[in-house]
Amino acid sequence: MELNWSTFILEIINFLILLWILKHFFYKPILNIIARRQAGIEKNLADAKSLHITAEALQSQYNNRLVIWEQEKQSAHLALNEEVEVARIQQMAALQTSLEKEREKRLIIEQHQQETERLQIERSALTQGAQFATQLLSATASPELERDLCHLLLKELETLPPEQLSTLQAASNKTVDKIKITSAHPLDDSMRQALEQSLSALLITPGSFHYTQDSALLAGLRINIGAWVLHTNLQDELKGFVDITHGA
């Protein structure tokens, strides 16, 4: 155990050389590779952080856009609802108007139908009445009735209004050369005479009187003075009754 200076000095030199060798061939390359890896990791972390920030920004943007879309959707929905409501109101108004018109039309048609039915019923009733009256009068027609009708005619001729009288006189004045008197039953002389007197008194230029018989008249007279015809018989009365019915 003694100190050898050569060994001491060489050991110092050896250690310094070893230090240099390890520093250049061991520590430095390994530290460099660790540093490179660390830099790579930090870069990846920075990239990841940047990506994370970008992703968060995109997510925020997407959320904002979703909110805006939701608002737009709601406003569009409201607008659509309003449009639908307006259209519905318009359609309802149009439908109401149409229904009103249809109702009025139907009411008019119903009224018209009712009126037609009423008229038809009335006409039918009048026809039935006329038929009944014809049957009744046919059954009850007699020379006595005819005589009464003649008396009634004579009375009316006496009380004829001036307008009718002038018309009668004008008609007889133009063309009358004979006066045709038709009766349902044969007329007796007194009646013929009364008729002739009464008519002669009314007419300005009385013609000759001709008498005919027509049982279709049932009872009463028909007097033809030119174009002018004086009806005082049941057939003409009933016919007039029927004409009134048809005219209605």
Added chain:
Amino acid sequence: MNSDGIFVDILFQLGPLQISNTIVTTWGIMAVTGLLSWLITRALQLQPGAIQTAAEGIVTAIEEAIHEAAPEHARQLLPFIGTLWLFLIIANLCGLIPGIHSPTRDISATSALAILVFLSVHWFGIRTQGVKAYLRHYLSPSPILLPFHIISEITRTIALAVRLFGNIMSLEMTALLILLVAGLLAPIPILMLHIIEALVQAYIFGMLALIYVAGGIQSQQITQQKQREKNRE
């Protein structure tokens, strides 16, 4: 573990220098370490393999250990402290190989390492703080303590050298004596103890060196920090 090799032998003379088996073994360690370093680091990849991972683990572990003692100067101290640890582990374990002796069983080698540590303390201290600021710490807290500081520096350096030398040399000698007395297989427990002791002594030497260097670097930093705090107040 030759009986004639327990003590240092001069193998040959190189001019005025005597080349002992300690030096030759050291050269062998240097060659192997340098070659391994070159082989490991010649094709480093970002995706490391098993060997590269182990190498990175060694460097990272050394750096972290240094960082615990001197956080601001870990990268600066790494080559010196790391080389000390690696060299001492290999040198201490060399004694297990038949025919080869640990260089650290030579007081000249351990003294050289202790002197290097001694010089490194001052080197790193002066580089970090400057000559004046560094030397001032010998006068603090009182100039009276200067002799004690100097004695402390010398004794701890001697202790560093003698501790390592004594432990490794005694291990080898114990194994040799047991081999001589008891036979071939008897020293095996002692060899196992050698492994543990080799690792522990390497760790102790390196850690003490780290503490001394870190103490030299930070000797004035605490004082300066206190001074700054006082000025602020």
